[in-house]
Amino acid sequence: MTSTGTAPAPDAALVRRPGPARVLWLLVVLAVLGALLATSVAIGSRGVGWADIVAALGGSSETIGEAAVTKRIPRTALAVVVGAALGLSGAVMQGVTRNPLADPGVLGINMGASLAVVAGFAWFGLFSETAIVWTAIAGAGVAAVFVYAVGSLGRGGPTPLKLALAGAATAAALTSFVTAITLPRGDIAESIQSWEIGGVGGATFDRIGTVLPFLLVGLAVSLLSARSLNSLALGDELAAGLGERVALVRGVAALGSVLLCGAATAVAGPIAFVGLVVPHLCRLLVGVDHRWLLPFSALTGAALLTAADVVGRVVARPGELDVGILTALIGAPFFIWIVRRQKVREL
Amino acid sequence: MTAVVAPATIDAVARGRVRRAARRRSVIAVLAVLVVVAFAVTLMVGRTFYPPGDVLRVVLGQEVPGASFTVGRLRLPRAVLAVVAGLAFGLAGVTFQTMLRNPLASPDVIGITSGASAAAAFAIVVLGWSGSAVSVTAIVAALGVAMAIYGLAFKDGVVGTRLILIGIGVAAMSRSLISWVLSEAGAWDFAEALRWLTGSLNGTTWEATVPALVALLVLGPLLLACARQLAALQLGDDTASALGIRVDRTRVVVIVAAVGLLAFATAACGPIAFVSFLAGPIAARIVGPHGSLLLPAALVGALLVLVADLVGQFALGTRYPVGVVTGVLGAPYLIYLIVRTNRAGGSL
Secondary structure (H helix, E strand, O other), rough: OOOOOOOOOHHHHHHOOHHHHHHHHHHHHHHHHHHHHHHHHHHEEEEEEOHHHHHHHHHOOOOHHHHHHHHHHHHHHHHHHHHHHHHHHHHHHHHOOOOOOOOOOOHHHHHHHHHHHHHOOOOOOOOHHHHHHHHHHHHHHHHHHHHHHHHOOOOOOOOOHHHHHHHHHHHHHHHHHHHHHHHHHOOHHHHHHHHHOOOOOOOHHHHHHHHHHHHOOOOOOOOOHHHHHHHOOOOOHHHOOOOOHHHHHHHHHHHHHHHHHHHHHHHHHHOOOOOOHHHHHHHHHOHHHHHHHHHHHHHHHHHHHHHHHHHHHOOOOOOOOOHHHHHHHHHHHHHHHHHHHOOOHHH | OHHHHHHHHHHHHHHHHHHHHHHHHHHHHEEEEHHHHHHHHHHHOOOOOOOOHHHHHHHOOOOOHHHHHHHHHHHHHHHHHHHHHHHHHHHHHHHHHOOOOOOOOOOOOOOOOHHHHHHHHHHHHHOOEEEEEEEHHHHHHHHHHHHHHHHEEEEEOOOHHHHHHHHHHHHHHHHHHHHHHHHHHHOOOOOHHHHHHHHHOOOHHHHHHHHHHHHHHHHHHHHOOOOOHHHOOOOOOHHHHHHHOHHHHHHHHHHHHHHHHHHHHHHHOOOOOOOHHHHHHHHHHHHOOOOOHHHHHHHHHHHHHHHHHHHHHHOOOOOOOOHHHHHHHHHHHHHHHHHHHHOOOOOO
């Protein structure tokens, strides 16, 4: 746009939200997240009175109700942390690959982390919390590089279709390998089950503390690349023309996103589709500017995973439903919707 | 001049055709023999080995102490189901791949098999049904999933790539439904979960095998009879109708038959991973580009399941369900196929 006097294009209002609207949405998202946190502590497979909740928040765990609430607090914290990491990771991944279908689960990167963790259990005895996080991040990194390499072979580079297919195939292959490793090893079955099926259920503050440094580094790297991702969105040549070192920027941002989803998988097992759904929702709210989109994706991801965890505890009473199952049930139709909305030539 | 040359050319073409037909027949015969051999080995080998004579007598209905129970009640239903499921998956897979002109469009990649599996798991684990009720639930669900995928992929016509991506989404959803059903049922049984997620022949009974066998006997010949029409459909709808094919009717018959085969087999042993995806391309590699792939692909499917089951049971120290073995084989092949297509610059 050469002069400020020209009338804005019809959808410019959608792309460039005025500041107040974004701030308003920020408040709304924070309020929703706060409400969900309260719900997550108050509601569970066991009904608990208000007195117990207040006492438990004060640190007491004498009655059964208080003990239940005391277990829900770290669980809620874990859901928030993991959801934020996955939402942010997905947003960065979609920015780096300029691919609306990018998601740590869809691209098979979570399964890379899973395979690394399971292989670590089975062959190298890597059971300590820190070792799990490192192996998961390494596995996520290898899977990301592999999928990107396979998906960008041939004409047209990494198109959304090629990346999504490469990711789905890789995820299928990795899942088979995980099963093949797990099955004969009765001795590690319990470790794997508590890690993989547990979702956010087995949370303790110790486990959260172990991954938190990794997540914070990933968060910082991701948020710092927001401006560069904005340039990348214009296309590689324009971004280079604007003075970005495209390959470096892309590598650094991808590293941030791999750190986030690898560490998240290390504590909560492979959870798919959060990173897919959240950035798309946030783009509707705050537009495509990554400086707003990334923090929003983190907050919304936290809210989504907390909500999924609460719903999972309520619908399957007296048991509970793994968050990963719920996010897939919500996320897969969303994936289909995005595929349908895409124009064929882009696919 | 041409009139003089032409007979020789026609002769050469005719000879080539005869030669290729002969080669095709011999390949099919070899595949069939291999299937029979693998079937026989499945019956003989196990914790106790029974010589071919004992096995033959049991199969013919005679009473052999020991062998009658082990072979007749345990191994025979398993081996029969392996063959039936392999034939069904192979046939259905290659039908979809031919009809949609894309090797990735096999029913296990695009979620039809896992839809059937989710329904079967729900019927068995939650509702406590068995036998043909389960098969009917599976076939209804599989048809529903197939129609849903086709409907969702329809936007100014159906584009193969969009159909595959939507199928991948549907497959992810079906798998999470399976996990949900199994966790609802209470005890999370890893073996039971594996049956419905990747397919397994463990604990096969005649009760599960018979519906799949009947479905194969009815629908298999029907599909094979449609081979010529299917080949014409591959040329495009307009060409096919110019050749005198009733395009829509053929397509409906073929889809219903293929989905029916899949659903009955899945209700018996779960979605044995990647058999329908692998059978077609392997058969094409062996037979070459001429003639219908339906029968060779079916035989390759049966051989895959039999061999993978033998490997899973005896070769690896642990007893792996057959679906884990085919999954470990099939998924890397899927990646290889994507790499090759990307490199060739094709648009998939």
